[in-house]
Amino acid sequence: MRVTIVGCGYVGEALARLLGAQPQSHLTLTTTREQRRAELESLGNRVLVLKASDAPALQQALESADAAVLCMAPGGDRQVDAGVYAATYRSSITTVLELLPELPQLKQIVYTSSCGVYGDAAGGWVDECSPVVPRDAHAEVLVESERLLAQARSDQRRVCVLRLGAIYGPGRDLSRRFQALAGTTRPGDGQNHSHWIHRDDVAGAMAAALAGAWDQTVNVVDDQPWRVADLLDRICAAEELPPVHWSGPSADAPSLPDRRISNRRLHSLGYPLLHPTAHYG
Ligand SMILES: NC(=O)c1ccc[n+]([C@@H]2O[C@H](COP(=O)([O-])OP(=O)(O)OC[C@H]3O[C@@H](n4cnc5c(N)ncnc54)[C@H](OP(=O)(O)O)[C@@H]3O)[C@@H](O)[C@H]2O)c1
Numbered sequence: 492m493r494v495t496i497v498g499c500g501y502v503g504e505a506l507a508r509l510l511g512a513q514p515q516s517h518l519t520l521t522t523t524r525e526q527r528r529a530e531l532e533s534l535g536n537r538v539l540v541l542k543a544s545d546a547p548a549l550q551q552a553l554e555s556a557d558a559a560v561l562c563m564a565p566g567g568d569r570q571v572d573a574g575v576y577a578a579t580y581r582s583s584i585t586t587v588l589e590l591l592p593e594l595p596q597l598k599q600i601v602y603t604s605s606c607g608v609y610g611d612a613a614g615g616w617v618d619e620c621s622p623v624v625p626r627d628a629h630a631e632v633l634v635e636s637e638r639l640l641a642q643a644r645s646d647q648r649r650v651c652v653l654r655l656g657a658i659y660g661p662g663r664d665l666s667r668r669f670q671a672l673a674g675t676t677r678p679g680d681g682q683n684h685s686h687w688i689h690r691d692d693v694a695g696a697m698a699a700a701l702a703g704a705w706d707q708t709v710n711v712v713d714d715q716p717w718r719v720a721d722l723l724d725r726i727c728a729a730e731e732l733p734p735v736h737w738s739g740p741s742a743d744a745p746s747l748p749d750r751r752i753s754n755r756r757l758h759s760l761g762y763p764l765l766h767p768t769a770h771y772g
Contacts, residue, residue: 494701495519496535496555497543497583498563499531500756502603502658505694507534510701516562519552543583548772550590558599558701559614561587561640568579573628580636584587588642599649600640601700606654606712612750614684619654619756626748637708649706656712656752660690665771666726681720681737683749686712689766699762709756715768716751726771 494510496503499520510516511534518535522528523542531538533620541548543563553559565571565579584602591597609617610624625631637652644650665687688711696711723735757764 492619493517493555493557495552496560502693503562503692506697509694509698521552528561544586546586549586558736560601562603576629577632577704580632584636584639590685599653600643601697602640604637604652604654605633606656606752609750611748612654613748616753617750618753651700651705652708658690670721670727672735673727676736678738680740682718683747684751685719686716686752687769688712691765696762710752710754712752712754713767
Protein backbone atom coordinates (compact mmCIF):
# COMPACT_ATOMS: atom_id res chain seq x y z
CA MET A 492 0.00 0.00 0.00
CA ARG A 493 1.24 3.50 -0.84
CA VAL A 494 0.63 5.78 2.13
CA THR A 495 1.36 9.48 2.57
CA ILE A 496 1.67 10.71 6.16
CA VAL A 497 1.01 14.45 6.16
CA GLY A 498 2.62 15.90 9.29
CA CYS A 499 5.13 13.25 10.29
CA GLY A 500 5.65 14.37 13.90
CA TYR A 501 5.29 12.43 17.15
CA VAL A 502 2.56 10.00 16.09
CA GLY A 503 3.31 10.19 12.37
CA GLU A 504 6.81 8.90 13.01
CA ALA A 505 5.48 6.04 15.13
CA LEU A 506 3.11 5.10 12.30
CA ALA A 507 5.94 5.30 9.76
CA ARG A 508 7.99 2.86 11.86
CA LEU A 509 5.05 0.47 12.09
CA LEU A 510 4.17 0.60 8.40
CA GLY A 511 7.82 0.58 7.34
CA ALA A 512 8.19 -2.85 8.93
CA GLN A 513 5.48 -4.22 6.62
CA PRO A 514 6.65 -5.57 3.25
CA GLN A 515 5.31 -3.74 0.19
CA SER A 516 4.53 -0.51 1.99
CA HIS A 517 5.64 2.63 0.20
CA LEU A 518 5.74 5.68 2.44
CA THR A 519 5.79 9.39 1.66
CA LEU A 520 6.40 11.47 4.77
CA THR A 521 6.02 15.23 5.14
CA THR A 522 7.49 17.79 7.50
CA THR A 523 7.44 21.60 7.39
CA ARG A 524 11.14 21.81 8.24
CA GLU A 525 14.09 21.08 5.99
CA GLN A 526 16.20 20.17 9.03
CA ARG A 527 13.97 17.14 9.76
CA ARG A 528 14.47 15.67 6.28
CA ALA A 529 17.48 13.54 7.24
CA GLU A 530 15.83 11.87 10.27
CA LEU A 531 12.66 11.10 8.28
CA GLU A 532 14.54 9.70 5.29
CA SER A 533 15.42 6.60 7.30
CA LEU A 534 11.69 5.96 7.92
CA GLY A 535 10.18 6.31 4.47
CA ASN A 536 10.74 6.08 0.75
CA ARG A 537 10.23 9.79 0.09
CA VAL A 538 10.32 12.89 2.29
CA LEU A 539 8.73 16.17 1.22
CA VAL A 540 9.04 19.48 3.04
CA LEU A 541 5.69 21.26 2.79
CA LYS A 542 2.77 22.94 4.44
CA ALA A 543 -0.46 21.20 3.57
CA SER A 544 -2.00 24.49 2.45
CA ASP A 545 0.52 24.54 -0.44
CA ALA A 546 -1.63 22.89 -3.11
CA PRO A 547 1.06 22.00 -5.68
CA ALA A 548 3.32 20.54 -2.99
CA LEU A 549 0.48 18.59 -1.39
CA GLN A 550 -0.58 17.28 -4.78
CA GLN A 551 2.93 15.96 -5.32
CA ALA A 552 2.76 14.25 -1.93
CA LEU A 553 -0.62 12.63 -2.61
CA GLU A 554 -0.57 11.96 -6.36
CA SER A 555 0.32 8.28 -6.14
CA ALA A 556 -1.01 7.51 -2.65
CA ASP A 557 -3.68 4.88 -2.00
CA ALA A 558 -4.21 6.40 1.44
CA ALA A 559 -3.43 9.68 3.17
CA VAL A 560 -2.99 9.98 6.92
CA LEU A 561 -3.50 13.57 8.03
CA CYS A 562 -1.82 14.06 11.41
CA MET A 563 -0.53 17.59 11.09
CA ALA A 564 -0.65 19.75 14.21
CA PRO A 565 0.58 23.20 15.09
CA GLY A 566 3.00 23.27 18.00
CA GLY A 567 3.23 19.62 19.07
CA ASP A 568 1.89 19.21 22.62
CA ARG A 569 2.18 22.96 23.26
CA GLN A 570 -1.00 25.03 23.19
CA VAL A 571 -1.16 27.56 20.36
CA ASP A 572 -3.79 30.24 19.78
CA ALA A 573 -6.97 29.40 17.95
CA GLY A 574 -5.99 31.44 14.88
CA VAL A 575 -2.88 29.33 14.32
CA TYR A 576 -4.95 26.24 14.97
CA ALA A 577 -7.50 27.27 12.35
CA ALA A 578 -4.80 28.17 9.86
CA THR A 579 -3.27 24.70 10.16
CA TYR A 580 -6.37 22.51 10.12
CA ARG A 581 -8.87 24.47 8.02
CA SER A 582 -6.41 25.44 5.30
CA SER A 583 -4.89 21.94 5.13
CA ILE A 584 -8.23 20.18 4.84
CA THR A 585 -9.60 22.71 2.38
CA THR A 586 -6.55 22.12 0.21
CA VAL A 587 -7.05 18.34 0.37
CA LEU A 588 -10.68 18.82 -0.73
CA GLU A 589 -9.64 21.05 -3.64
CA LEU A 590 -7.16 18.44 -4.84
CA LEU A 591 -9.48 15.42 -4.68
CA PRO A 592 -10.67 15.62 -8.32
CA GLU A 593 -7.00 15.15 -9.33
CA LEU A 594 -6.55 12.19 -6.95
CA PRO A 595 -8.84 9.39 -8.18
CA GLN A 596 -6.45 6.73 -6.81
CA LEU A 597 -6.79 8.04 -3.21
CA LYS A 598 -9.07 5.45 -1.61
CA GLN A 599 -8.87 6.42 2.05
CA ILE A 600 -8.19 9.41 4.28
CA VAL A 601 -7.42 8.87 7.96
CA TYR A 602 -7.50 12.02 10.07
CA THR A 603 -6.47 12.48 13.70
CA SER A 604 -9.06 14.64 15.44
CA SER A 605 -9.48 14.94 19.19
CA CYS A 606 -11.88 13.96 21.96
CA GLY A 607 -11.90 17.70 22.68
CA VAL A 608 -14.93 17.88 20.36
CA TYR A 609 -17.18 16.41 23.11
CA GLY A 610 -19.02 18.66 25.52
CA ASP A 611 -20.11 18.16 29.10
CA ALA A 612 -22.13 15.08 30.11
CA ALA A 613 -22.01 15.56 33.89
CA GLY A 614 -19.56 12.67 34.19
CA GLY A 615 -21.67 10.32 32.03
CA TRP A 616 -20.49 8.29 29.06
CA VAL A 617 -20.31 9.65 25.52
CA ASP A 618 -19.58 7.79 22.31
CA GLU A 619 -19.19 8.57 18.63
CA CYS A 620 -22.96 9.05 18.26
CA SER A 621 -23.10 11.69 21.00
CA PRO A 622 -23.45 15.30 19.89
CA VAL A 623 -20.26 17.31 19.55
CA VAL A 624 -20.32 20.51 21.59
CA PRO A 625 -17.18 22.58 21.13
CA ARG A 626 -16.40 24.40 24.37
CA ASP A 627 -13.86 26.86 22.96
CA ALA A 628 -12.43 28.23 19.74
CA HIS A 629 -9.90 25.38 19.48
CA ALA A 630 -12.59 22.74 19.68
CA GLU A 631 -14.68 24.67 17.12
CA VAL A 632 -11.80 24.33 14.66
CA LEU A 633 -11.63 20.58 15.31
CA VAL A 634 -15.37 20.15 14.77
CA GLU A 635 -15.29 22.24 11.61
CA SER A 636 -12.34 20.20 10.32
CA GLU A 637 -14.21 16.94 10.84
CA ARG A 638 -17.25 18.35 9.03
CA LEU A 639 -15.15 19.61 6.14
CA LEU A 640 -13.34 16.32 5.77
CA ALA A 641 -16.61 14.38 5.67
CA GLN A 642 -17.11 15.98 2.23
CA ALA A 643 -14.25 13.79 0.96
CA ARG A 644 -16.26 10.59 1.53
CA SER A 645 -17.67 8.93 -1.58
CA ASP A 646 -18.41 5.46 -2.95
CA GLN A 647 -14.76 5.34 -3.98
CA ARG A 648 -13.18 6.98 -0.95
CA ARG A 649 -13.36 6.16 2.76
CA VAL A 650 -12.88 8.75 5.49
CA CYS A 651 -11.87 7.66 8.97
CA VAL A 652 -11.77 10.22 11.77
CA LEU A 653 -9.85 9.08 14.85
CA ARG A 654 -10.75 11.14 17.91
CA LEU A 655 -7.67 10.88 20.08
CA GLY A 656 -7.33 11.27 23.81
CA ALA A 657 -4.33 13.13 25.18
CA ILE A 658 -1.21 11.44 23.87
CA TYR A 659 1.60 10.28 26.13
CA GLY A 660 4.61 8.06 25.55
CA PRO A 661 8.36 8.25 25.15
CA GLY A 662 9.47 11.87 25.44
CA ARG A 663 5.96 12.90 26.57
CA ASP A 664 5.65 10.93 29.79
CA LEU A 665 2.92 11.80 32.25
CA SER A 666 5.13 12.09 35.31
CA ARG A 667 7.42 14.67 33.79
CA ARG A 668 4.48 16.62 32.40
CA PHE A 669 2.71 16.94 35.75
CA GLN A 670 5.50 16.94 38.33
CA ALA A 671 5.65 20.73 38.32
CA LEU A 672 2.13 20.79 39.81
CA ALA A 673 3.21 18.91 42.98
CA GLY A 674 2.53 20.95 46.10
CA THR A 675 0.57 23.64 44.21
CA THR A 676 -3.08 24.58 44.63
CA ARG A 677 -5.15 24.23 41.48
CA PRO A 678 -8.52 25.85 40.75
CA GLY A 679 -11.63 23.66 40.96
CA ASP A 680 -11.92 20.18 42.44
CA GLY A 681 -10.09 18.05 39.85
CA GLN A 682 -13.07 15.70 39.61
CA ASN A 683 -13.45 15.94 35.83
CA HIS A 684 -12.24 12.97 33.78
CA SER A 685 -9.20 12.98 31.53
CA HIS A 686 -8.57 10.51 28.71
CA TRP A 687 -5.22 9.19 27.63
CA ILE A 688 -3.76 7.14 24.83
CA HIS A 689 -0.23 5.88 24.40
CA ARG A 690 1.57 6.99 21.25
CA ASP A 691 2.00 3.37 20.15
CA ASP A 692 -1.75 2.77 20.38
CA VAL A 693 -2.38 5.87 18.26
CA ALA A 694 -0.02 4.45 15.65
CA GLY A 695 -1.56 1.01 16.05
CA ALA A 696 -5.09 2.34 15.58
CA MET A 697 -4.05 4.33 12.51
CA ALA A 698 -2.44 1.21 11.01
CA ALA A 699 -5.57 -0.82 11.83
CA ALA A 700 -7.72 1.87 10.17
CA LEU A 701 -5.65 1.53 7.01
CA ALA A 702 -5.54 -2.27 7.04
CA GLY A 703 -9.24 -2.57 7.90
CA ALA A 704 -10.44 0.19 5.55
CA TRP A 705 -12.27 1.94 8.41
CA ASP A 706 -14.80 4.46 7.11
CA GLN A 707 -16.16 6.01 10.28
CA THR A 708 -15.40 8.04 13.38
CA VAL A 709 -13.63 6.13 16.16
CA ASN A 710 -12.66 7.27 19.65
CA VAL A 711 -9.05 6.31 20.34
CA VAL A 712 -8.70 6.42 24.13
CA ASP A 713 -7.56 3.75 26.55
CA ASP A 714 -9.85 1.79 28.88
CA GLN A 715 -9.52 3.99 31.94
CA PRO A 716 -10.73 7.58 32.17
CA TRP A 717 -8.89 9.19 35.09
CA ARG A 718 -10.30 11.86 37.35
CA VAL A 719 -7.63 14.54 37.10
CA ALA A 720 -7.20 14.72 40.90
CA ASP A 721 -6.76 10.92 41.16
CA LEU A 722 -4.17 10.86 38.40
CA LEU A 723 -2.17 13.71 39.93
CA ASP A 724 -2.35 12.01 43.36
CA ARG A 725 -0.91 8.81 41.89
CA ILE A 726 1.83 10.63 40.02
CA CYS A 727 2.88 12.66 43.08
CA ALA A 728 2.85 9.55 45.28
CA ALA A 729 4.88 7.53 42.77
CA GLU A 730 7.44 10.33 42.53
CA GLU A 731 7.41 10.91 46.33
CA LEU A 732 6.33 14.51 45.78
CA PRO A 733 3.85 16.58 47.84
CA PRO A 734 0.26 16.22 46.62
CA VAL A 735 -1.64 18.74 44.53
CA HIS A 736 -4.31 20.72 46.45
CA TRP A 737 -7.59 21.90 45.00
CA SER A 738 -9.24 25.23 45.80
CA GLY A 739 -12.70 23.63 45.49
CA PRO A 740 -15.62 24.47 43.21
CA SER A 741 -16.07 28.21 42.83
CA ALA A 742 -17.38 30.71 40.36
CA ASP A 743 -13.78 31.62 39.44
CA ALA A 744 -12.67 28.07 38.67
CA PRO A 745 -12.80 27.22 34.97
CA SER A 746 -15.74 24.95 34.26
CA LEU A 747 -14.31 22.00 32.38
CA PRO A 748 -16.53 19.53 30.57
CA ASP A 749 -16.82 16.25 32.43
CA ARG A 750 -17.57 13.15 30.42
CA ARG A 751 -16.24 9.64 30.12
CA ILE A 752 -15.42 8.74 26.56
CA SER A 753 -16.27 5.25 25.39
CA ASN A 754 -13.78 3.21 23.35
CA ARG A 755 -16.29 0.42 22.72
CA ARG A 756 -16.21 0.98 18.96
CA LEU A 757 -12.41 0.74 18.91
CA HIS A 758 -12.65 -2.62 20.70
CA SER A 759 -15.49 -3.83 18.48
CA LEU A 760 -13.35 -3.10 15.41
CA GLY A 761 -10.88 -5.60 16.86
CA TYR A 762 -8.09 -3.24 17.89
CA PRO A 763 -6.19 -4.71 20.89
CA LEU A 764 -4.85 -1.88 23.07
CA LEU A 765 -1.15 -2.24 23.88
CA HIS A 766 -1.57 0.06 26.89
CA PRO A 767 -5.12 -0.27 28.31
CA THR A 768 -4.37 2.18 31.11
CA ALA A 769 -2.01 5.13 31.32
CA HIS A 770 1.44 4.54 32.81
CA TYR A 771 2.45 7.32 35.12
CA GLY A 772 5.41 5.80 36.99
N1 LIG B 1 -0.84 15.75 21.32
C1 LIG B 1 -2.01 15.35 21.80
O1 LIG B 1 -2.17 15.06 23.00
C2 LIG B 1 -3.19 15.22 20.85
C3 LIG B 1 -4.46 14.99 21.37
C4 LIG B 1 -5.53 14.83 20.50
C5 LIG B 1 -5.30 14.88 19.12
N2 LIG B 1 -4.05 15.11 18.64
C6 LIG B 1 -3.84 15.14 17.19
O2 LIG B 1 -2.88 14.16 16.85
C7 LIG B 1 -2.19 14.53 15.67
C8 LIG B 1 -0.72 14.32 15.82
O3 LIG B 1 -0.20 15.02 16.92
P1 LIG B 1 1.37 15.00 17.25
O4 LIG B 1 1.47 15.10 18.72
O5 LIG B 1 2.02 13.89 16.51
O6 LIG B 1 1.85 16.39 16.60
P2 LIG B 1 3.35 16.89 16.32
O7 LIG B 1 4.35 16.01 16.98
O8 LIG B 1 3.38 18.34 16.61
O9 LIG B 1 3.51 16.71 14.75
C9 LIG B 1 2.79 17.54 13.90
C10 LIG B 1 3.32 17.40 12.50
O10 LIG B 1 2.56 18.29 11.67
C11 LIG B 1 3.46 19.06 10.89
N3 LIG B 1 2.82 20.33 10.55
C12 LIG B 1 2.66 21.45 11.30
N4 LIG B 1 1.99 22.38 10.58
C13 LIG B 1 1.73 21.83 9.37
C14 LIG B 1 1.08 22.30 8.19
N5 LIG B 1 0.56 23.51 8.11
N6 LIG B 1 1.01 21.46 7.14
C15 LIG B 1 1.53 20.19 7.19
N7 LIG B 1 2.16 19.70 8.27
C16 LIG B 1 2.24 20.51 9.34
C17 LIG B 1 4.69 19.21 11.78
O11 LIG B 1 5.79 19.57 10.99
P3 LIG B 1 7.30 19.57 11.52
O12 LIG B 1 7.79 18.19 11.24
O13 LIG B 1 7.98 20.61 10.75
O14 LIG B 1 7.22 19.87 13.00
C18 LIG B 1 4.79 17.80 12.35
O15 LIG B 1 5.42 16.94 11.46
C19 LIG B 1 -2.61 15.97 15.39
O16 LIG B 1 -3.58 15.97 14.37
C20 LIG B 1 -3.22 16.43 16.69
O17 LIG B 1 -4.20 17.41 16.50
C21 LIG B 1 -3.00 15.27 19.46
